[in-house]
Amino acid sequence: MALAEHACTRESAVAARIDVAPCNACPVRSMSVCSALEADELKRLADILVSVKVDAGHTLFAEGDGADTLFNVTAGTMKLYKLLPDGRRQITGFLLPGDFLGLSINDTYAYSAESVTPATLCRFPRRRLEGLLEDYPKMQRRLFAMASSELAAAQDQMLLLGRKNAKERIASFLLMLSERAKRRGYAENPVHVPMSRSDIADYLGLTTETVSRTFTQLKTSRAISLLEGGKVRLNDMETLQELAEGA
Amino acid sequence: MALAEHACTRESAVAARIDVAPCNACPVRSMSVCSALEADELKRLADILVSVKVDAGHTLFAEGDGADTLFNVTAGTMKLYKLLPDGRRQITGFLLPGDFLGLSINDTYAYSAESVTPATLCRFPRRRLEGLLEDYPKMQRRLFAMASSELAAAQDQMLLLGRKNAKERIASFLLMLSERAKRRGYAENPVHVPMSRSDIADYLGLTTETVSRTFTQLKTSRAISLLEGGKVRLNDMETLQELAEGA
């Protein structure tokens, strides 16, 4: 369990705030931007933020664990998943820097969280956040807005899982990654795809074999190119979009 | 468009509050329970609440419509769904009395809403609610809690759609309906199933034929009985639960 911790300085929190646009889904950082009482609030935030580094494949917490801690991804990619007793797995989401982890009203986590790549997270106790929320209602708003947009994404995913075929799923997945990278200011076209075939399969409700075959098909039809280092070039956005929308 | 409207009296709002427990997911009513300023708040609420009655099969709004109104189901069952251009449909949720509709941060609805049975809803303009939220932070909390629990339900549904087989899906569905009925104080065992086979199919990512066959199988194996008036008796909770959990 390689898990290094050290207290965030106030400076690092400020710096973190600078490299993220106010509307990205990073609660702590963007909430400080929102608040009217920035300086005061930021000071309190800096006091409770703790940075956590994990290797690839590290389980941060498991479904059912006591949900006393909140996390905010600052680097790397995380995956959230649920398991059935016989081992079937559904990944419910991939988290990129700025995403939030552990937004639960219950006292246990509803899913497990594991790093896909080496990752850094900002962690803080839930109690402390709740205290902050009392004092800064705009944080509440922000938190609600985040939950709402996650809900909208979940509904899109239900449509995908319930009604799209393999090709449509892969196309939707690649476009989603591209869209998210773009909104965070990363390269949107050769998309970075850091997760394994098996992770993609468990996210899209398919098997690794089907994911692999479908990538091959898309490559053969020139819609995408598979590049070095887990990058995928989207050659024909037109076609991919049509596929994703199920036209 | 059979759409009758009349202003709610303050009395009806109070009455509504009485037949719902504080922790049911009915935002307006339970928020009034939560707030320290009940009398004042309730007065303001009563001013803006408007009751809406619709027939079965009525489309309340469609995906993409301007999302300027919020609804709160007070009687009947609603369904929310998304469509693909070729007509494939995914129902993302069924709403029972007390459920909330239109929780969107965007300015357009992310899904369509249609009544399954004749239904009554309390409607109010989003702007007015936002004003209330400014003044009553506990409403914010309540709203956030609702969005969180919807999110948790959405994640369960992803597991179902991505990884469960037909029998497991139907068992999960019936148990979910039973659980929800119970928490609202309705009969939990002969479960009321007001929706058509085709609605169930579009909720579970199956076809009507498969839904029908699976009901027959469960009936044949004595796990359930199909009763009059769209009721289903769950005979063998043990087996159903095992199926639903995928053991």
Next chain:
DNA sequence: AACGCGCCTTGATCCAGATCAAAGCGCGAC
């Protein structure tokens, strides 16, 4: 270099659930 170990790809076969097709079965209109 040779080996082992995870992935990933590719091929062959299988099967759960889709699709196609045809009755039942209410139930309201006339």
Next chain:
DNA sequence: GTCGCGCTTTGATCTGGATCAAGGCGCGTT
């Protein structure tokens, strides 16, 4: 009553993606 229409059930067949089974390929270790 009986006609028609929508919903449901049941049967026969088909198929997209799962499963089973080999290799291939990159990479770190000895």
